Amino acid sequence: GLPKNDIKQRVGEMLDLVQLTPYAKRKPHQLSGGQQQRVALARSLAKKPKVLLLDEPLGALDKKLREQTQFELVNIIEKVGVTCVMVTHDQEEAMTMACRIAVMSKGRVLQVGSPKEVYEHPANRFVADFIGNVNLFEGKLSIDETDRCAVQTAIGEIHVGHGVSGALHMPVAIAVRPEKIEISKERPDFAPNLFSGKVKEIAYFGAYNTFIVQVSDGTRVKITEANTSRDDLSHITWEDDVYFWWSDGAGVVLRD
Incomplete structure (x- = not known):
């Protein structure tokens, strides 16, 4: 419903925005x-929407x-300043x-936050397991102080650098991301959470290696190591x- 000159100008602006001006004469x-x-x-932005829904x-x-298009989309959306709601099953x-x-999950919002908040401080087991990879160690709270706590698990007592204000012996889980775990054939001089096991699986992903280590009780722990050399x-x-x-x-105590 706009005049032809306005349409031509808007089309030109949109093509410049998405860096497709050299391809203006091509069909999709x-x-x-x-x-x-x-x-x-x-086409969606040409109508100057207040909210953009991307499914x-x-x-x-x-x-x-x-991956390349993700960065392009982010830059375009930020440049336009439109609010964007995107549905995705791809956590990355x-x-x-x-x-x-x-x-x-099941129609309920379990946690809302920045990517860093959701990844580093998951609200419960589902969020921790759904966003990225994680090791979940189930156990019972054995120590609970203001700035630290400990949980007795199947692989041993795990120490965490924050309190939970819970009742002793209550069931909890500790979430530890694979990239936060160190691995070596040599025993370190000191480590607050030191365990041993046998390597059962190795996967090479180019940027990093993944190890699956089995502890004596059968627990399997995922560890990732960056390839810096x-x-x-x-x-x-x-x-x-x-x-x-x-x-x-490195660990986070989860009650739910």
Whole structure:
């Protein structure tokens, strides 16, 4: 319903915004998957909406293109200043694109917060397990003080650098992210949470290695180690006996 000159100007502005001006004469089917997504975004933004709803907008793209498009979308949305609500089942995508995340389960919102808050301070077991990878150690509260507590678990007593204001012997879980755990064939001089086990699985992901270590009681612990060198400096392989540990600030006590 706008005059032709206004339409032409708005189209030009949107093409510039999504960096598709050189492809203005092409049909959408002549563009790549990522470019088509940008066309769809431009069409939505052309009407200057107050709220933009994106329902798994990058689900059909391959991993590398999806990661590239995520950054482009974030930059465009921030530049326009429109409020955007995005639905996604990809946790990494949510962490990358959102300034606030709401985790839902069975129709209930379990936690709302920044990506860092949700990842580092999950509200319960579901959130901890749903966002990223995590080791959950079930046990009972054995020490509870203002600035520290301890939980007796199947693998031993785990110390945490915060209190929970709970009743002693109450059932709780401790969440520890795999990347916060150190692993070595040599026993460290000191560690507040030091355990040992046998390496059962190893996976190489390029940027990092993942180890599955089985403790004597059968508990399997996931540990990730960043690849900071082109050479393998750890020399850890299958069936090796290893030590693993983490600081008392790495774990979070969960009641629910």
